[in-house]
Amino acid sequence: MQFLERLRALAADPDFGRGARDMASPSLGLAAWGLVTGVTMVKSGLSLPLACGMSLLVFAGSAQLTALPLIASGAPLWVLLATAFCVNLRFVIFSAQWRNYFGHLPRAKRLTLTYFAADLNFVYFVKRYPDPVPATVQQRYFWGGVAVNWPAWQLCSFAGILLADRIPTHWGIGFAGVLALLGLSYSLLTEKMLWWVALTAGAVSIATYSLPLKLNILCAIVAAGAVGWWLDARRGRT
Template sequence: MTETSSTAPAPDVVDFAAHHEPSWREGVKTGLPSLFGIGAWGLVVGIAMIKSGLTIPQALGMTLTVFAGSAQLAALPLIAAKAPIWVIFATALVVNLRFVIFSALLAPHFSHLPWRQRLALGYVAGDLTVALFLQKYPSETPEVGKLSYLKGLLYPNWASWQIGSIAGIFVGSAVPPEWGLGFAGTLAIICVMIPLMVGRPALCGVLVAGAVSVLAHALPYKLGLLAAVLVGMITAMVIEETSEKWRSKRG
């Protein structure tokens, strides 16, 4: 009896065997322009960790396990202010809630992979890399090259961040404040974020979050940041839902 089609190799086997290198190279090439900004942002976060009072082992542990610059920067002043642990975790959780959305967007593409592999991919996933992947593969339909392309985006991005962050950790105490690296880091993260602010919901969410962060700046334990993120996310979701209802009625 001949073999049935059920024994055909899975898409990822074909992906790795025949299309690994071209798809990987394409992913690396696509993400290459952002690597300098990611490394610069990592450098600033590394310096910030040392300046906030963390020891080198603590800072290294944080950058290797957390891998989320915005959450790290949100948590650092709270740690320095000896804020309650629940405030630190709640702030970091809210700041990183966007990764829940990223996971929901990527899950249909890679739900067939073993959970350990999905966990590893989730760890190295970042804002810009997920956005670039979804631009290339907006459909959930299985395609040869998807996994290799995603890895070509994720791994260099992760390496660029860690190199910059670790460098910042070791040189943090030697860099004079007048160099203004904090401002350079702000410019770097703006360059990374601007391409992600596509569409009315995202733009409105960012503007509202910015306004709330200014108005709530005086709240203790940096809770103004927590409030800004929550209100900004809710604003974006409401506008997105309202826009979809309006489009459906017109259609």
């Protein structure tokens, strides 16, 4: 009973509600992306239990979609791990920022927050709280976003897994997922330096597209990271 009462109190909290409302706006794109990921897991040859387990345990659409072609092609494990690691490097940057808000919390709670911390959570959280100063209301806002973000992803991912054989490829849901990611990426390009980094990543990815085992992704990440480091160092000297 106490647990239910705490849930009711949390649902009635204005900061929790604000987090849920903010996350509801991009939920359509998130749903498309989750559906794409679910379908792709099955089309890549994963069994239903493995696909469901991957959706629940990994909870990272870009890493999942990057790893799946490598799994299907029998790529070496080191290539698979290196690619997934590089794709998720952005979460190292995100975590460094999250630390300013949640670094004082117990380790168990921080680990729980880490699992649910996704791209959209970060974007809307930082917009809501631009000053990196911890406050109690921030956790309630964070969980409000999670209450929309996580179920939307998992429900649509599971729908894609279960309906993969019934969804025609000519529907083009993959393109809808790409548009969702592009919208998210665009919202993060808030300064000129980031535009140069994004353009570098896109150009290198296209130029090296013919490389095997999706190595063009690794090349794009390395090139974009190098350009970002160089521009940041140059800005620090001026």
